[in-house]
């Protein structure tokens with residue numbers, strides 16, 4: 266499958282890197298990015314063709330990933346209006362709705378909305394997908410197979426649920442990195458050097474996530490198994506409860522979802 270990326274920033278790099286590491290042919294992947302330095306980085310890092318403007322070779326693909334920022338999208342895809350014929354277009358932009366993308370593309374509706382996340386770079390991503398009802402099974406399979414190459418895939422039944430996927434797993438790695446930062450800071454404050462505190466923090470996240478993935482028990486049961494009555498974990502969890510950590514995270518996810526809808530409303534009005 267020939268894949269073109271419009272926008273070669275963080276998320277496109279994670280997807281391209283993940284695809285190539287998993288055996289995709291670099292010559293079947295290309296990118297357009299306004300910045301010459303981004304193009305040079307993509308070409309050097311992944312051996313893909315990367316140019317600063319949309320040309321015929323770029324449009325001549327099977328799957329076109331729209332990977333610019335939501336605020337950059339309308340301008341970025343304007344040159345594609347009227348030029349598409351059969352390519353499956355997959356937008357990974359937060360918030361932007363298929364109706365608005367279709368309008369900006371001159372009525373083109375072979376569209377899928379996808380919300381990946383950056384662990385795709387190491388083949389450990391998770392993506393939510395929603396296809397325009399006009400997309401056939403072949404199109405859905407194509408989108409799914411690309412995203413499955415870099416992680417797991419969840420289809421959602423209604424487009425607004427993509428904003429919910431964005432809030433949980435699209436933005437989610439940032440929450441997890443933040444938690445690692447806090448674990449590391451806690452370790453540092455108790456006297457560990459940076460490298461040791463980071464090792465303890467990262468390996469704890471990694472091991473716990475792997476255990477949760479491997480276990481038939483829900484995370485709450487695994488948590489209880491760590492928490493001895495009158496012990497150290499209980500003291501820590503009581504402190505977290507007093508600070509409202511759990512509710513704060515649930516509220517943060519709601520804020521991310523609301524921001525996605527707000528972006529869709531504001532940018533779709535244009």
Ligand SMILES: NC(=O)C1=CN([C@@H]2O[C@H](COP(=O)(O)OP(=O)(O)OC[C@H]3O[C@@H](n4cnc5c(N)ncnc54)[C@H](O)[C@@H]3O)[C@@H](O)[C@H]2O)C=CC1
Pocket residue numbers: 271272273274275276277297298299300303332333334335337340341342357358359380381382383435436
């Ligand atoms: N970073 C993340 O973790 C995730 C990002 N996304 C979505 O992916 C999209 C890209 O996000 P990032 O990669 O983080 O942003 P980024 O800023 O790293 O990448 C965007 C790239 O698009 C380029 N660009 C801007 N206007 C352009 C144009 N007219 N033509 C060609 N290239 C243009 C920029 O030079 C930049 O390199 C966003 O829509 C975001 O919502 C989705 C899931 C996760």
Ligand SMILES: O=C(O)[C@@H]1CCC=N1
Pocket residue numbers: 359431435436
């Ligand atoms: O922060 C953002 O808007 C994008 C979407 C999900 C992750 N990064």
